[in-house]
Amino acid sequence: MRLDVISIFPEYLQPLSLSLIGRAAEDGILDLNVTNLRDFATDKHRKVDDTPYGGGAGMVMMPEPWGQALDSVRPANAAGAKPTLIVPSPAGTVFNQRMAYELAEEEHLVFACGRYEGIDERVIEYAHENFNVIPVSIGDYVLNGGEVAVMVMVEAIARLIPGVIGNPESLVEESHSDVLLEYPVYTKPASWRGRDVPEVLLGGNHQRVGRFRRDEQIKRTAVRRPDLITQLDAESLNRRDRDA
Numbered sequence: 573m574r575l576d577v578i579s580i581f582p583e584y585l586q587p588l589s590l591s592l593i594g595r596a597a598e599d600g601i602l603d604l605n606v607t608n609l610r611d612f613a614t615d616k617h618r619k620v621d622d623t624p625y626g627g628g629a630g631m632v633m634m635p636e637p638w639g640q641a642l643d644s645v646r647p648a649n650a651a652g653a654k655p656t657l658i659v660p661s662p663a664g665t666v667f668n669q670r671m672a673y674e675l676a677e678e679e680h681l682v683f684a685c686g687r688y689e690g691i692d693e694r695v696i697e698y699a700h701e702n703f704n705v706i707p708v709s710i711g712d713y714v715l716n717g718g719e720v721a722v723m724v725m726v727e728a729i730a731r732l733i734p735g736v737i738g739n740p741e742s743l744v745e746e747s748h749s750d751v752l753l754e755y756p757v758y759t760k761p762a763s764w765r766g767r768d769v770p771e772v773l774l775g776g777n778h779q780r781v782g783r784f785r786r787d788e789q790i791k792r793t794a795v796r797r798p799d800l801i802t803q804l805d806a807e808s809l810n811r812r813d814r815d816a
């Protein structure tokens with residue numbers, strides 16, 4: 573997968589060169605490129621923002637630097653499938669694990685990091701000519717810019733790509749992989765500061781362990797995310813009896 577990030581703070585994306593994402597880039601599984609929007613500013617002051625038409629506080633990101641930056645990632649009217657352009661925004665579709673899986677299937681993702689009061693709307697209109705454009709929110713709160721949202725999404729997406737994390741098995745039982753939240757986990761010592769690991773986990777009876785874990789998932793989800801329980805049908809709630 574090719575990943576392009578366009579930002580006025582390219583150094584914000586440096587952490588992506590660390591750990592599993594960084595190793596995947598070294599291994600060629602990910603082709604990660606960060607573009608500095610200011611490189612496409614058209615004046616000597618490398619200006620990328622200006623006052624909003626209609627007045628109001630703050631500044632708006634100018635269209636031309638974005639137009640040239642997007643063209644540098646995918647030339648206008650290029651042949652082949654359109655890349656997906658993800659525009660982090662509080663006004664976007666809320667990102668979730670299902671979207672992460674869908675985006676992990678894409679060949680080429682481009683992330684446009686807005687700042688200030690946002691990007692001139694004509695950039696988004698223009699982008700539709702050469703990209704499949706998706707405004708995406710990572711939650712109902714407001715950040716100063718899209719860079720942090722991109723870090724969240726790139727981590728959530730990239731880890732689903734085969735070869736990026738060592739053991740794909742660990743993707744199976746994590747939270748949101750099957751609607752229910754993940755079960756509590758324990759490791760040595762069996763007794764710690766007067767608190768013991770649940771006995772069932774020490775016994776080695778895989779069927780009982782499976783049932784215990786499924787029960788814990790259901791309890792935890794019912795308490796912390798009752799909204800997810802409504803997505804579960806009786807069959808999957810009862811699945812613990814069969815699969816455990």
Ligand SMILES: Nc1cc(-c2cccs2)n[nH]1
Nearest residue numbers: 661662710711715717718
């Ligand atoms: N979910 C979310 C995205 C954002 C921003 C993206 C770009 C500027 S602010 N805030 N909250």
